[in-house]
Amino acid sequence: MLRIAVCDDEEKAVSLHKKITEECLRRCGSMGEIFTYTTSENLLYDITEDHFFFDLILLDIEMPGSTGMELAKKIKPYLPNIKIIFITSHVEYAIDAFELSIFRYVPKNDLERRLPAAVSDAVKLLGLEEGKTFTIQTNSRLERIPYKEIHYIEREGKNSRIIKKDGVSKVRKSLQQVYEELGAEEFIYIDRGCIVNMIHIMQIKEGTAVLKDGTVLPISRSHLQDVKAQINRYWGMHI
Numbered sequence: 001m002l003r004i005a006v007c008d009d010e011e012k013a014v015s016l017h018k019k020i021t022e023e024c025l026r027r028c029g030s031m032g033e034i035f036t037y038t039t040s041e042n043l044l045y046d047i048t049e050d051h052f053f054f055d056l057i058l059l060d061i062e063m064p065g066s067t068g069m070e071l072a073k074k075i076k077p078y079l080p081n082i083k084i085i086f087i088t089s090h091v092e093y094a095i096d097a098f099e100l101s102i103f104r105y106v107p108k109n110d111l112e113r114r115l116p117a118a119v120s121d122a123v124k125l126l127g128l129e130e131g132k133t134f135t136i137q138t139n140s141r142l143e144r145i146p147y148k149e150i151h152y153i154e155r156e157g158k159n160s161r162i163i164k165k166d167g168v169s170k171v172r173k174s175l176q177q178v179y180e181e182l183g184a185e186e187f188i189y190i191d192r193g194c195i196v197n198m199i200h201i202m203q204i205k206e207g208t209a210v211l212k213d214g215t216v217l218p219i220s221r222s223h224l225q226d227v228k229a230q231i232n233r234y235w236g237m238h239i
Helices: 011-028 040-048 068-075 093-099 108-129 175-182 221-238
Strands: 002-007 032-037 056-060 083-088 104-107 133-137 142-146 150-156 159-164 167-171 187-191 194-197 201-205 208-211 216-218
Touching: 002 011, 002 040, 011 032, 011 056, 011 108, 032 040, 040 068, 056 068, 056 108, 068 083, 083 108, 104 108, 133 175, 150 175, 159 175, 175 187, 175 194, 187 216, 187 221, 201 221
Parallel strands: 002 032, 002 056, 056 083, 083 104
Antiparallel strands: 133 142, 150 159, 150 194, 159 167, 187 194, 201 208, 208 216
8 A cells, every 4th residue: 555645834735635646546546545744844753753654745845944845855865765746836946856856846837737647657656666576596595676676687797686775686697587587678678788677767868877876877879779769668658
């Protein structure tokens, strides 16, 4: 079940955003629990002091006390994979929102059209990130790695190194064997020796894949156009 927070200093806005979110969950066939806040301080306290976990936060930028932008910066260390949808009347915030890896930016003057799409897309993406695992089994250990935690996989001699959220795991299999066992469209070759999880790609820039954690991976010239096409096709189908 998804855990979603809605935060706005206006109670009418909180009610509207909650209603839209409930309708999106219903249409997507997803279960979710929605928590509402009218002060950024209460939301921040629940996350930093009471260790509340959220998958998605709908956040107004223009709030008294801590603004939504300031709040997002404080939340990220506690919930590094959180999806945040910013709601604002100021277009110039969109650039800063991108720098914070914000999932989506929704202008208030187009709220009723843009917010349902943003919430639905976030719910679909959260669904894609859940559930699947890659298993490494040897005589001495059994390790299951959730697909969503795999950032990329690279060849190392006869082994493959799986670089993930909390470290590195090695498996004595070729990169092609690992790719075939994964059997998931979100994993793509960007080079003969490297497979990347598209979910973690933030942008393609100057012949490299920039991941959400700041890792920059070179894309071979022969793979570049295909990588761009696969990313566009993947998100076009799922979002």
